[in-house]
Amino acid sequence: MESTGILIILxxxxxxxxxxxxxxxxxxxxxxxxxxxGGRQLNPWVIxxxxxxxxxxxxxxxxxxxxxxxxxLSAAWNAVSSxxxxxxxxxxxxxxxxxxxxxxxxxxxxxxxxxxKDDSNVMRIISIIVMxxxxxxxICAQFVAFGILFEVIxxxxxxxxxxxxxxxxxxxxxxxxxxxxxxxxxxxxxxMAFVFVVLPVVGIFKIGGFNEMGFALTEAMGSDFLKPxxxxxxxxxxxxxxxxxxxxxxxxxxxxPHVLVRYMALRNSRDVKMIALIGISGLQSISxxxxxxxxxx
Numbered sequence: 640m641e642s643t644g645i646l647i648i649l650x651x652x653x654x655x656x657x658x659x660x661x662x663x664x665x666x667x668x669x670x671x672x673x674x675x676x677g678g679r680q681l682n683p684w685v686i687x688x689x690x691x692x693x694x695x696x697x698x699x700x701x702x703x704x705x706x707x708x709x710x711x712l713s714a715a716w717n718a719v720s721s722x723x724x725x726x727x728x729x730x731x732x733x734x735x736x737x738x739x740x741x742x743x744x745x746x747x748x749x750x751x752x753x754x755x756k757d758d759s760n761v762m763r764i765i766s767i768i769v770m771x772x773x774x775x776x777x778i779c780a781q782f783v784a785f786g787i788l789f790e791v792i793x794x795x796x797x798x799x800x801x802x803x804x805x806x807x808x809x810x811x812x813x814x815x816x817x818x819x820x821x822x823x824x825x826x827x828x829x830x831m832a833f834v835f836v837v838l839p840v841v842g843i844f845k846i847g848g849f850n851e852m853g854f855a856l857t858e859a860m861g862s863d864f865l866k867p868x869x870x871x872x873x874x875x876x877x878x879x880x881x882x883x884x885x886x887x888x889x890x891x892x893x894x895x896p897h898v899l900v901r902y903m904a905l906r907n908s909r910d911v912k913m914i915a916l917i918g919i920s921g922l923q924s925i926s927x928x929x930x931x932x933x934x935x936x
Contacts (some may be wrong), residue, residue, distance in 0.1 A: 658809025667816030674816035687917040688828035689821040711864035720889030728915035739903040
């Protein structure tokens, strides 16, 4: 009975995503700028949540909780790495927004080619090839997250979840363009924030408080589970190397094309400061709550 209710909710949710794609189609059909960048008219809250939702993606719902469940509190270093997204907001967001409009660029390859006056189109071709290869791998990872969630929560075959999630995502993206992608990201970001904030609080109260949670986790998972330095009470050389590796995950996000295009879609450069505050504080909070949530599973 419970699984049937969850399945109904999931179906309604997927239908909502398709509905948003169809609804967004009327805005995206107004021209190339509307299709690829939402006409640069989207609200700062929508852009901010979209940037963070696309940046964290399936990692936040499947990867990070799974890692925290298997390795313990040390997974929280992933949340710390999110602070490196401030590099983009401080140094790159405003120039990318201004130059992309001046150069009339709608995509990252367009921007790079126009910015560096690549008349031969070599830079455009190389960037398209690189993005196609690596973004395909990245997108496949999101479809895998779909499959995992379908299998774990509903008991549906993994491959079925991958196919359904892939079809739904491709449909609302192709039909609704950037507008549909950002609006669905915004809704999913709100849902993530709600779930990752509310469930840990409910779980901690149900267990009886932080002390009881600590005792229960130590008894169930072992004494190393709540040690923050990869099973050690103090930093070791291996722990330092591991922490640095975690932190560089946050650095890698800064060059992701699906993140950079959000800066091109800003209404104006004045929105940067507000979006940075929303995004950075929101992502760190959600990341930490994701770790807490997975520890309580």
